[in-house]
Amino acid sequence: MDLQANKPKAREAMAAHEELLQLVGFHVGGEEFVIDILRVQEIIRTQQLTRVPNSPDCMEGVMNLRGKIIPVIGLRKRFGLEEAAPDKQNRIVVVEIQGAVLGFVVDAVSEVLRIPAGSVEPPPRISLVEREYVAGVGKVGDRLLILLDADRLMSGAEQEVIGTAAAQA
Amino acid sequence: MSDDALQDPSLIQEFLVESEELLQRMDQDLVALEATPSDAELLNRIFRALHTIKGTSGFLGFEPVIRLSHRAEDVLNALRKGEVQLTHPMMDALLSARDYLGKMMQDIRAGGLKEYELGALLRNLEAAQTVGQPSPSLGQLLVKQEVITPAALDAVLAEQSSSAEPRKLGQMLVDKGLASPAEVGDALVRQKEIAQQHAAVPTMRVDAAKLDDLINLIGELVLERNRLLQLSKDSSSKKVGTNELSSALAQSSARLSFITEELQSAGLKTRMVPIETVFRRFPRLVRDVSGSLQKEVDLSLFGQDTELDKTMVELVGDPLVHLVRNSLDHGVEMPEVREKSGKPRRGSIRLEARQEGDQIVISIRDDGAGMDPARIGRKAVDKGLVTAERLRGLSAREILDFIFLPGFSTAEKTTDLSGRGVGMDVVRTNLKKLNGSVEIDSHLGQGTTVKLRLPLTLAILPVLLVQVEKDVYALPLRSVAETAQINPKNVHQVEGSEVLCLRGETLPLLRLDQLFPAGANSRKLTPAGGALQGGGDESQKIVILGVADKRFALLVDQLLGQESTVIKPLGAFLHGCSSLAGATISGDGQVRLVLDPAGLLENLRSAAPMVQKASA
Numbered sequence: 001m002d003l004q005a006n007k008p009k010a011r012e013a014m015a016a017h018e019e020l021l022q023l024v025g026f027h028v029g030g031e032e033f034v035i036d037i038l039r040v041q042e043i044i045r046t047q048q049l050t051r052v053p054n055s056p057d058c059m060e061g062v063m064n065l066r067g068k069i070i071p072v073i074g075l076r077k078r079f080g081l082e083e084a085a086p087d088k089q090n091r092i093v094v095v096e097i098q099g100a101v102l103g104f105v106v107d108a109v110s111e112v113l114r115i116p117a118g119s120v121e122p123p124p125r126i127s128l129v130e131r132e133y134v135a136g137v138g139k140v141g142d143r144l145l146i147l148l149d150a151d152r153l154m155s156g157a158e159q160e161v162i163g164t165a166a167a168q169a
Numbered sequence: 170m171s172d173d174a175l176q177d178p179s180l181i182q183e184f185l186v187e188s189e190e191l192l193q194r195m196d197q198d199l200v201a202l203e204a205t206p207s208d209a210e211l212l213n214r215i216f217r218a219l220h221t222i223k224g225t226s227g228f229l230g231f232e233p234v235i236r237l238s239h240r241a242e243d244v245l246n247a248l249r250k251g252e253v254q255l256t257h258p259m260m261d262a263l264l265s266a267r268d269y270l271g272k273m274m275q276d277i278r279a280g281g282l283k284e285y286e287l288g289a290l291l292r293n294l295e296a297a298q299t300v301g302q303p304s305p306s307l308g309q310l311l312v313k314q315e316v317i318t319p320a321a322l323d324a325v326l327a328e329q330s331s332s333a334e335p336r337k338l339g340q341m342l343v344d345k346g347l348a349s350p351a352e353v354g355d356a357l358v359r360q361k362e363i364a365q366q367h368a369a370v371p372t373m374r375v376d377a378a379k380l381d382d383l384i385n386l387i388g389e390l391v392l393e394r395n396r397l398l399q400l401s402k403d404s405s406s407k408k409v410g411t412n413e414l415s416s417a418l419a420q421s422s423a424r425l426s427f428i429t430e431e432l433q434s435a436g437l438k439t440r441m442v443p444i445e446t447v448f449r450r451f452p453r454l455v456r457d458v459s460g461s462l463q464k465e466v467d468l469s470l471f472g473q474d475t476e477l478d479k480t481m482v483e484l485v486g487d488p489l490v491h492l493v494r495n496s497l498d499h500g501v502e503m504p505e506v507r508e509k510s511g512k513p514r515r516g517s518i519r520l521e522a523r524q525e526g527d528q529i530v531i532s533i534r535d536d537g538a539g540m541d542p543a544r545i546g547r548k549a550v551d552k553g554l555v556t557a558e559r560l561r562g563l564s565a566r567e568i569l570d571f572i573f574l575p576g577f578s579t580a581e582k583t584t585d586l587s588g589r590g591v592g593m594d595v596v597r598t599n600l601k602k603l604n605g606s607v608e609i610d611s612h613l614g615q616g617t618t619v620k621l622r623l624p625l626t627l628a629i630l631p632v633l634l635v636q637v638e639k640d641v642y643a644l645p646l647r648s649v650a651e652t653a654q655i656n657p658k659n660v661h662q663v664e665g666s667e668v669l670c671l672r673g674e675t676l677p678l679l680r681l682d683q684l685f686p687a688g689a690n691s692r693k694l695t696p697a698g699g700a701l702q703g704g705g706d707e708s709q710k711i712v713i714l715g716v717a718d719k720r721f722a723l724l725v726d727q728l729l730g731q732e733s734t735v736i737k738p739l740g741a742f743l744h745g746c747s748s749l750a751g752a753t754i755s756g757d758g759q760v761r762l763v764l765d766p767a768g769l770l771e772n773l774r775s776a777a778p779m780v781q782k783a784s785a
Contacts, residue, residue, distance in 0.1 A: 013552070049761040051640060053685030054747070062752060064760045069737050069752045088253075 019117040021138075025145065026093060029081035032145050033106075034113060038149040041094040042108055043102065046086070060105055065094065072103040073154070080135065084107040095150055102154065116138055120147055182223045185278055186461050189217040195455060197450060199264055205253040206248075215247045220272065227684060233274050233285050240294045241266040248379070262293040265336050269743045307338050310356040316348045336347040351757055373479055375439045383439065386432045393425050405673065433629065441476040444522045447486045448473050451493060451520060456499050465504050465514060466497060471521040477529050481623055485531070488596040491531045492619050495593075500537030500617055510614065512536065528647070534618040540611040542568040549574075566718065569609050573597045601767070604647075608718065632753065632763060635712060636727035637681045641761055643734065643753055644723075648766040650715040652728055666773075669711065669722045676713065677721045679773050684748070714766045721773060736763055748772055 023034035024043070038092035049072055058077040062069050072092060076083055094101060119168030120136040123146075135149040196257055198215045202208065212732045219242045226234040240261060247253045269290060276282055308322045324340055339353040362520070400417055409417070448470050459466040477485070495660075501507075502517035519534045542565040549555045549571040572593045600607050605623040624647065632643035633652070659670045660678060667678040714722045734753035751764035 048751070048759060050762060052762065053640075054748075062760045062762075064754050064758050067737075067754065069739055069754075069760055071739075 020114045021117050021120065021147075022116040023113045023115065023138075023145070023147070024093070025113055026091070026108050027076045027108045027110060028079060029084075032110065033075075033148055034142060034145045035093070035095070035148045035150055037112060038067055039095050039097075041096055044092050044094065045105075046090045046105065063092070063103060065101075065103070068101070070094065070101050070103050072105060074105045076105070076107075078104075078153075095153075097150055097154055104153075113145070114141065115145075181229060181277065182467060184229060185274055187225070188222045188274055189457070191269070191459060192217060192267055192274065193454070195267050196264075199260065202255065203257075203260050209249075212245065212249055216242065217251060222341065222465060231273070231282060233282055234270060237269060237273075237287055237290065240291050244294050254403045258296075260292075261289070262296075266290060266294060273417065277598050289602075307353070307356055310359055311342070311348060311352065314354070315351045316497075317342065321347055345538075373440075373442070379435065379439050382435045383432070386428060386435055390425075390432065391427050393421065393428060397421055397425070403772060408737065435614055437477075437478070437625075437629065442482050443474045444477050444482060444529075445473040445481055447489060448520060448522070450486075454490065454493065455497065455518060458494060462497060463503070464497065464501050464516060466501050466518055467515045469517065470517050471519065472523045473526055475522040475529060477522075477623065478625065479604055481529075484599060485621065485623065488599045488621065489520075489531065489533070491593075491596055492621075493520065496533060496535040496537065496617065496619075500535040500539075502538050508570050523560050524625070525622075529623045530625070531621040532618055533621075534616060534649075536616040539613040539615050539617055540569060540572070540609075541613050545569060545571055566610075569611060570718075572609070573607070606716075629733055630735050630753070630763070631731060633712065633731050634761070635681070635723075635725040636729055636730035637685065637725055639761075640682070640685070641729065641755075641760050642685075643732070643763045644712060644714065645750065645763065645766065646731060650713040650720060652710065652712050655711050655722075657709055671713070671722070674720075677773050678711075678724060679721060679769060680724045682724070682726070684769075684772060716770050716771070719770060721770060723769065734761075734763075 001106055022037040023039050024040050025032055025034045027033070044065070048142075049063050051061045052059060052071075054070075058073050060072045060074045060077075063072050064070075074083075086108065087107065091106055091109045092103040093106055093109070094103050096102075117136050119140070120138040123134040123137055133149050133152040135147045138145040138147055195215050195218050198211055202211050202215065205211065219238050223235055225240060226238070237351040244253075244259065244263060248255060253259070268533050269285070273282060273285070308317075308326060311317050312319050312322055325338065325345065325347070329338060329341060339348075339357065342348040343350050343353055380779050400409075400414070400421060403745075404414050452468055453471065455466055455468040458727075465674070496518050501518070502510075504510075504514045507516060517536050522529060522531045523535070524530075546555075546563075546568045548558055549568070550557050553562075554571060554574055573596075574594060591620075597607055599622060600623070603623055605621060608620045608622070609617065611617040631646040633646050633649050635642055637642060654672065655669060655671065661668055661670065663675075667680075669676045669678045710725055710728055712725060712728070714721055714723055726728050732755075734755075736751045736753055739749060748765055748768035748771075750763045750768070752760050755761050
């Protein structure tokens with residue numbers, strides 16, 4: 001109990017050298033998500049995608065990123081949100097996940113944020129997004145940021161790919 | 170030598186045949202290992218071979234063989250664990266150990282092992298194992314950097330080797346105040362760097378003339394770029410008129426395309442090596458193997474200077490060895506049998522490589538017994554690979570195809586050489602990896618011809634572009650037998666699946682638009698169902714694809730023409746998607762998916778029984 005009461009004070013004291021998280025913020029379906037900046041290779045404008053037949057639902061297609069073929073995932077679809085009409089603000093966030101480079105379509109990219117690691121709390125039980133890929137929830141002022149765990153972002157979908165392949169075989 | 174009870178002559182005979190084969194293989198492998206020390210598979214193979222020899226000779230009680238192979242095995246084990254790195258003296262020791270083992274085998278064959286003076290060789294092997302570290306020792310480095318004197322080093326080393334619990338040299342030097350921790354640390358880092366420099370980088374020799382061609386073309390490319398830059402400058406400063414500009418641009422891009430094509434082929438040529446490097450090993454192999462089988466065989470080689478991509482040359486070696494061994498073992502008969510059937514006593518095997526269009530064809534032809542479709546068919550039925558009723562409907566060629574199935578072997582008696590039932594299956598799998606194919610043609614009593622077809626290079630893929638609704642797909646041109654327009658009336662339903670009758674031939678029909686429905690992702694349902702839409706009299710476009718000797722038709726909306734492209738992998742995430750071979754990037758930067766005809770065929774096969782079940 002004591003510890004909890006002391007926490008804000010301790011945090012303040014440590015603020016000078018507390019670990020800062022550098023995050024990239026983006027919007028998907030009205031929510032603001034953040035992801036570790038070190039995981040983001042680049043952010044590009046949306047481009048023409050090539051549809052891949054029999055791929056998982058959330059997969060928008062593949063794109064050409066300077067000669068490399070990159071699968072592109074629609075985060076709205078991945079999160080089970082309604083699809084929106086294409087917008088000029090749409091971006092593709094290119095992330096490396098377990099050796100594979102993937103693109104994620106987001107509604108808009110907001111900014112790069114620095115928040116202290118201590119201000120991130122474990123995800124609440126009920127959340128818009130399935131909890132598995134939510135690493136935590138951060139509060140900056142009155143904004144609520146959902147911190148995504150890049151490594152687990154595709155875990156379910158990957159099983160889906162395997163499932164698709166198995167169904168075909 | 171052990172007592173005679175164990176020395177069953179047939180066991181020894183078997184041991185000799187096996188060991189001699191293993192040693193031969195080891196000879197090539199060791200030399201190959203010297204060129205690519207990092208090849209773990211090669212290393213393992215040599216290790217396993219030695220281990221087998223050691224094990225069997227232990228059973229038979231060939232003491233010197235055990236001692237020598239055991240020591241050599243130790244060296245290889247250290248290599249496997251990465252404790253030491255391969256050096257020239259180590260290789261010399263290993264090779265002479267191999268030669269010595271070979272000599273022992275000869276002696277056993279001639280009557281029995283003699284006395285051997287193995288001391289020096291064993292010492293060499295031991296020395297190779299310990300001295301084989303490529304990077305200079307820490308002490309040497311420190312001496313070189315003049316941190317310590319050679320005398321001090323010797324003293325410390327002597328102490329280290331005499332003490333009961335040897336400590337690390339660096340630690341001892343620091344403790345004695347001979348070197349500072351920083352100096353030792355630096356030396357350790359330096360040692361690591363040197364070790365990394367020693368790590369082998371795969372290299373290849375390139376004909377100087379080929380490089381000159383490449384450089385010349387690059388020169389031309391630079392000139393053309395300058396021209397384009399000038400053109401762009403002129404156009405932005407409005408010095409030239411639109412007409413002039415467009416004609417200059419057309420000229421320039423035509424030249425650029427020409428140079429790029431030349432550059433592409435010149436670049437690929439640097440990777441080409443004559444197939445002679447693979448063929449070279451066969452005269453010895455045929456001589457030795459036929460000797461041990463007591464067969465008389467002449468080998469003739471043709472087209473040794475046919476050039477092939479380097480990776481291809483490396484990968485095609487094993488399948489070829491397998492096929493030649495098969496010919497020796499199962500193909501060519503014993504001399505007496507040959508004479509009885511009116512053939513010359515000496516059998517012949519002809520190994521030939523030649524270029525056919527954009528393919529390399531390697532054929533292995535023997536004048537041996539040939540394959541008996543009836544026997545293969547029976548075997549296939551026995552193994553439950555096919556039912557007797559179905560077998561009756563198959564052509565001789567289709568029956569021969571069974572030998573490519575895993576686990577199939579017709580050899581009544583499996584020998585050490587072949588007939589283990591893994592051979593042809595592996596050959597086909599390896600060739601598939603290379604985008605190649607294998608065909609077999611055999612006449613009973615006259616011999617067998619196996620043909621391997623390989624693309625010239627793995628890098629460039631000519632494709633046919635087809636359109637289905639809004640999507641454009643690429644089909645590898647080498648699988649495209651023909652394109653045609655068909656009348657929908659020629660499409661029939663057979664047992665729930667569609668077939669196409671084309672000039673008397675009945676082909677399974679696959680509809681790309683049903684396999685890959687547009688908007689499948691957005692879950693829009695396309696009207697599925699058999700009947701062709703749109704009047705029924707409109708002609709439809711099809712592509713006839715051939716995978717090995719299976720042919721099937723693919724219904725598409727449009728044929729867009731052909732293109733030479735570079736195929737790229739789809740990446741790990743999409744690895745599970747069958748029917749896709751990869752992707753290419755078109756002129757406008759769009760990604761196009763390349764279909765895999767073999768995968769499509771699988772689709773067809775897996776779909777057919779399901780449909781049958783449903784209709785039953």
